Amino acid sequence: MSKIAIITGASRGIGREIAKQLAKSQIQVIANYNNSEKEAIQLKRELEKQNIIIDIVKADISKREEAQRLVEFVLKKYHKVDILINNAGISEYKIFTDETDEDWDRVINTNLYSAFIMSQEVIPSMVHHKNGCIINISSIWGMVGSSLEVLYSISKAGMNGMTKALAKELGPSNIRVNAIAPGAIDTAMNANLSREELEQLEEDTPLGRIGKPEDIAKCVTWLVEDTFTTGQVISVNGGWIIT
Numbered sequence: 001m002s003k004i005a006i007i008t009g010a011s012r013g014i015g016r017e018i019a020k021q022l023a024k025s026q027i028q029v030i031a032n033y034n035n036s037e038k039e040a041i042q043l044k045r046e047l048e049k050q051n052i053i054i055d056i057v058k059a060d061i062s063k064r065e066e067a068q069r070l071v072e073f074v075l076k077k078y079h080k081v082d083i084l085i086n087n088a089g090i091s092e093y094k095i096f097t098d099e100t101d102e103d104w105d106r107v108i109n110t111n112l113y114s115a116f117i118m119s120q121e122v123i124p125s126m127v128h129h130k131n132g133c134i135i136n137i138s139s140i141w142g143m144v145g146s147s148l149e150v151l152y153s154i155s156k157a158g159m160n161g162m163t164k165a166l167a168k169e170l171g172p173s174n175i176r177v178n179a180i181a182p183g184a185i186d187t188a189m190n191a192n193l194s195r196e197e198l199e200q201l202e203e204d205t206p207l208g209r210i211g212k213p214e215d216i217a218k219c220v221t222w223l224v225e226d227t228f229t230t231g232q233v234i235s236v237n238g239g240w241i242i243t
């Protein structure tokens with residue numbers, strides 16, 4: 001039987017590319033989306049043209065009951081979950097003292113609480129099968145911090161801590177937990193950057209370009225196939241920031 005993978009936030013950007021690459025590697029993909037239904041249907045149709053069938057499931061993964069419903073759907077249909085990619089996320093640019101409690105709830109719930117609840121929901125099945133791979137899509141800002149993105153940096157730093165601690169807890173059950181911490185990747189999340197800012201980023205990056213969703217998806221594909229890497233935060237950033 002194929003491996004079963006849930007990818008959160010797979011309607012657009014990095015998650016969409018991860019869904020495509022895993023689906024093309026004979027993995028049964030369940031692509032989660034929340035608002036972008038049209039894009040999710042397009043992804044399903046695009047893959048169907050290549051005779052690849054995926055499931056698309058709407059769920060706001062910042063809410064426990066919706067995360068539960070998503071995992072229940074997968075367990076009912078496929079009876080296991082081998083791979084969880086916690087990718088869904090939002091950014092927020094604000095002066096720290098302007099951040100509200102509502103901002104805290106929105107950013108932390110979408111970026112960090114979602115990874116906590118989705119992992120909790122899939123782990124019993126992974127433990128039962130003594131096999132699992134969880135990949136958290138974090139950010140370089142979770143490692144080095146970003147001005148005007150304090151909440152975002154907190155959420156991703158939390159994800160990195162969770163990755164390391166959970167890897168220790170789940171290793172004996174043969175479940176690997178890793179994070180990928182991308183640098184600047186060309187998606188809607190960076191649509192606010194001006195041409196000049198993008199050129200500056202390219203100039204500051206040893207590999208001379210900003211990243212593409214494919215760059216992150218390739219690392220995911222490698223981590224999925226790997227057998228001995230766990231508890232690591234791997235920054236895929238073209239050398240832009242080397243810690």
Ligand code: NAP
Pocket residue numbers: 008009010011012013014015032033034035036037059060061062087088089090091110137138139140181182183184185186187188189190
């Ligand atoms: P994006 O193009 O804005 O896509 C974000 C995705 O997350 C969308 O598919 C969106 O789905 C989904 N999403 C957001 N809130 C959700 C929720 N409550 N429930 C379910 N899905 C939700 O962003 P991206 O650049 O691909 O980012 C993907 C991940 O990479 C994020 O975690 C981000 O922090 C991280 N990252 C990105 C960069 C970068 O430079 N782009 C750098 C470092 C890290 P809907 O539209 O369907 O709601």
